[in-house]
Amino acid sequence: MTNKKLLDGPLSVKPRPRPTGNLHDWLARSIGERILAGEFVPGALLPNEAAWGRIYDVSRTAVREAIKTLTGKGLLLSRPKIGSRVEPRDRWNLLDRDVLTWHRSAIDRRSFAASTQEARRVIEPGVAALAARKRTVEQLDRLIAAMEAMRNAKSVQVNVAADLEFHEALLQAANNDLLMPFGIIIEQALRNLFDYTSQRNPRLSIAIKLHEKIVHAVIDQDMEAARQAMLRLIDDTDAVIAATSPLKK
Amino acid sequence: MTNKKLLDGPLSVKPRPRPTGNLHDWLARSIGERILAGEFVPGALLPNEAAWGRIYDVSRTAVREAIKTLTGKGLLLSRPKIGSRVEPRDRWNLLDRDVLTWHRSAIDRRSFAASTQEARRVIEPGVAALAARKRTVEQLDRLIAAMEAMRNAKSVQVNVAADLEFHEALLQAANNDLLMPFGIIIEQALRNLFDYTSQRNPRLSIAIKLHEKIVHAVIDQDMEAARQAMLRLIDDTDAVIAATSPLKK
């Protein structure tokens, strides 16, 4: 950091808790978080590259690479003489791992949980039905193994991992590339749920039974049964969330 | 282009049909297409930055920015001393506009149509149901306006645009951010359908009636009716696709 041109006045807007790891990654994260937090709304013009460089005391190269990363995620569009403008929300790749993480930390927990559960309710029953129809035997094995791991889990951590693996395996068994990106929502929904309960799930045995119904439907290749079983599982998750205090954190 | 270090031997692997517009955008597209086409499979190591520079006769700067773009889309991961490695497929942001386009041109039309229709069948009925429950009056107005435009359309182009607008409006009316990224699938599905028929849709009047049923269900806030109406619409689209020659192009 031999950047001589430090901001010398009161215009120095932001602190710079200089990080670990790659500079451009960290920059992309910093700027991305600020966009998702609403500091720069869609249509707004960002500070220009040189300004970012001054704000964070980094070279224009690093700034540009960070901006390219964010552009790749659909958050920005840069044009000469104009600058970098925040894209409309419907262009954002909200299912990108990073973007979803920033989004999650920008909104309150409960409404995030509500969105994820709502989205799961739209998609996962159909995924379960597809998996029931199209799964290969290898994919079925993976699902059964995840079920087994869930049943035998001795700790909450192991249980959560098995749960994630179960839903990931189911999604993969649906054999449709275009649905795979949805996995990140399931993952976030379950992690969020885990943050809520944070203890041993009191309904764990119920949850296990519900998962088993899905497995059986997939074994039988019964699309409707799979769909219904998944719906009941999501209902149960909603119940767990509803049972936690709305004021918690 | 004053790059003196041209490849001088028979190792010069690729042509360079130097493009229009931004170099790094074009580079990202070129490399992205090659990845989606399977030239570099997940886990494979890409040529290093300097090599790309030689291959396309561009500076390392441009190469790095292109790679950052692709990394932002989840296709790559770069590490010092290693290089840039193609990420596993489930990390790819397949719902990114660019990535989906590259994917589309990398696989054959029919299987792309099959995937998109299958995905729509999973997602859109639930979206229609959600929209029926949660739409605001403004959102309903937008939906009705799209319906009107569809009814009055004099050309295929206008009809397709209205159709896209209809489904986009419906998706927006579902009021769930996490579902918005799926809009790109619907868009691609409809565009693909248009490429198929490429003429005036012989079932146009049927399609319009099916869309109207959805509108009425959303007006009535009848979730089940909306779901069923959407399912019937997708069935109809499948029928149109099935009616076209499997050998066409």
Added chain:
DNA sequence: GCAAGTGTTATTGTATGACAAATAAAAAAC
């Protein structure tokens, strides 16, 4: 006044060269 062209200027785009940091792989030491 106003339309059309013309120049000015702010911003991103591209190139080059240099060095830092990370780390896999090879070499050396034990």
Added chain:
DNA sequence: GTTTTTTATTTGTCATACAATAACACTTGC
């Protein structure tokens, strides 16, 4: 054989210079 050290390769970061683009102000001609 195992551990440690060195080396080499690749990405990461910086600085600087200039090109390309296009919004905006300005002139010019009518």
